[in-house]
Amino acid sequence: MTPLPLRLHPDQDLRLALQEVLAHHDVTAAYVLQGIGSLKLAQLRFAGAPAATELRGDLEILSLAGSLSVDGAHLHMAIADAQGRVSGGHVAAGCIVRTTAELLLVLLPEYQFTREQDMVSTFAELSIRNSIGVTGATGK
Template structure:
């Protein structure tokens, strides 16, 4: 299954979150407040003290591959789309430089800061529909209807 709606111009937003804030929920609130319709993460630097991740081995039927991390971690990478049902992956490194990554389930508690640059494809609209083949709600990209 493929979903595409052509090119779009780009609008860029930047936001910084502070200690104790939950990153995924804060990003979703930022998107809602600004009524962004096709948002995605361009880049992020920062750190967290907690994270709940679904690993690559998990399936919709078997979600036993969920891990909960606690400690101090640098955000090495944060990528994804931020529509209502956000699809975000993260890679974190520990004090020894060892990395772990996966699908963000939530519980991303900011340690010192999280500086995030968000892009919005202003001519598009992102939604998610259940995909019977994958068993997950997958991205649907549509041209944005003009608002009157």
């Protein structure tokens, strides 16, 4: 495991910047352990919703966590608006940094994360393999 503190700058796309980290460090697996900062535009998909909801304004990132793979990111975030109202959900593309985003990632060069269609959930779910080909536990 390799810890990687990261700071994003104004107008960066949060999700895109995190995907670029994998390519830059030549790894296929990472976790976002925590993130704080601010956004001027958030795209969150709420539980069970078919599409993301756009939120605009001065938004504070209260927490951000998730997994990163070459097939995409699975990120969840809680944000607060200028009145302190909190929203949370799945991070979609188009979350734009307002002033800063301070993140702690852990790179996992000994693992490969991919997203594979799950017959039960019907979604592309995380598939975990380590460098010797052992698949991660599924909880079943």
